[in-house]
Amino acid sequence: MKSLKILVVLTLLLVVSAFAFTQIDTFESGYAVGDVATDFKLKNVDGNVVSLSDFDKAKGFIVVFTCNTCPFAMANEDRILDLDKEFKAKGYPVIAINPNNPEVQPGDSFEAMQERAREKGFTFPYLFDENQEIYPQYGATKTPHVYLLQKEGESLLVRYIGAIDDSVRDEATVTKRFVADAVQALLAGKPVEPSNTKAIGCSIKA
Template identity: 50%
Template sequence: MKKNLLAALAVLAGLGISLACTNPPVIEEVLKIGDKAPDFTLVNAVDGKPYQLSKDFPEATRGYIVTFTCNTCPFAIKYEDRIIALHEKMAPKGYPVVAIQPNDPAIKPGDDMEAMKAQAEKKDYPFVYLFDEGQKVYPQYGASRTPEIFLLDKDLVLRYHGTIDDSATDPAAVTVNYVEQAVEALESGRKPDPATTKAIGCTIKTNK
């Protein structure tokens, strides 16, 4: 009996250590490359109107650059101009930016609808700036930080997930623009490579 217990403990210890070690990768993605992303309807802070992803973006003839971002995260601020530039370059190719602010304004008052509207107007956002009311959308996408990109094709299938480029703090030092590269791949019938990237960002603020 005691021996059985010891053996069981040994197995459990082995399991525990194998889980704790760095390899193999164990990250559980909510949305995997090739999965269909959920459609959603969220209110645009700028005009106060609801927008449905699959219906209200006629310029999205090829796909969507769904971008979780916010007013307050220093990384989102670093990337703000680059997100605007991304839209201006990609929307004419059929891939508009759809920006979503996922933070709970009760925790981050600087990210409430009023502040979102003010920021969008100040910088003259050429894209909608949607508010994830009740934080219902970001968990379905498995977003964890701002800024974070989900590149979808026109059928809402996830094709690329991750960061915008390889130089967060210095736009002049960018050597790879992952999103542009992914769009180019899709447009020439290839799979984006890399299809996923990671970056440092601010945790999405939630009380849940």
């Protein structure tokens, strides 16, 4: 009888542990395509707090986790500007977020963000994930890392996750514009294919 009780207790412990690890893994992996994304409130380079709910006329958002210092992110800045220029008026504005810890990467401080936004003439919000709470929710691991969101009623559905295009450094060699094609598909009422690609860039500095 004693052995049976011990066995039951051990089984329960294993079940609880498995559930706990499953919950942690789910959180750490962030969003998958089809998930509902939550809104956020983050400080923009102009000093104002920005939320996705501020854009009541938007059909969705091109959320890009990026930064000032990563060579991959810097190589994609003009492409991010082009995405905003191409799709903002069609209802899909760019929302850029810097997820890096400036104590680890001083060049990604808020002041440096403001300077970079001025230098490049950013036409989109450039937000600071100061408490590093938003990028883990999304599951972003690189800069740049894109999450395309589509409004459906009161929900924001994740429709694409991954890279901007198929050339991490040289814009001249791009043959597939993953994000642009995904937005065009949504505007046409078609499924996004591919809906996942591999984000290639610098690791987020926590």
